[in-house]
Amino acid sequence: MKELFDFILRFGNLNQQQIDFIASKAKETDLPNDEYFSEAGKIARQVAFVVSGILRVCYYDNKGEEITKYFIEENNLVVDLESFDNEICSSTYVQAVTDCKLIVFERKDWLELLQTIVGWEAIVHKIISRALIQKVERRSPLVSEDATTRYLKFLEIYPTVVNKIPLSYIASYLGITQSSLSRIRKNIAKY
Known part of the structure; x- marks a missing residue:
């Protein structure tokens, strides 16, 4: 859990009671190589922090070819945000490309954190903004x-x-x- 809180605290402050509450909602799990964290056609119901390993976000184009959009390395959150927030079916797969250790939050617990912890929404917003900027910066030079x-x-x-x-x-x-x-x-x- 230390890695998770080292990461979160870069984006805002939390007291020990808030940290303990977040930890109580988190579950450490392993995701073996080639397993899916979330799948196209299903609603994403989890947010995870990548403690170790690498995941990729991919989809199938109209010719049925698999396209990798980007990779998610350790010390990052992973979630299909559009599917998770709007409770709609995902159009992408999130797959482990190495064995991964994750700290996972179920949707109901994540929403409870957002409703309970003052400042949590602002921290999450900063994390998401950083991830979106990083994604654009990584893709743009390749085009x-x-x-x-x-x-x-x-x-x-x-x-x-x-x-x-x-x-x-x-x-x-x-x-x-x-x-x-x-x-x-x-x-x-x-x-």
């Missing part, structure tokens, strides 16, 4: 660049991810084929 530059930027953005996850996910994220990615990696290794 107009050639494949090699996109891969090099990916290495800058996710330095700890590249050797822990399948190349197919990275290729999907970069919008290139796996064989193109292999070629790019081989060319970079020459230098």
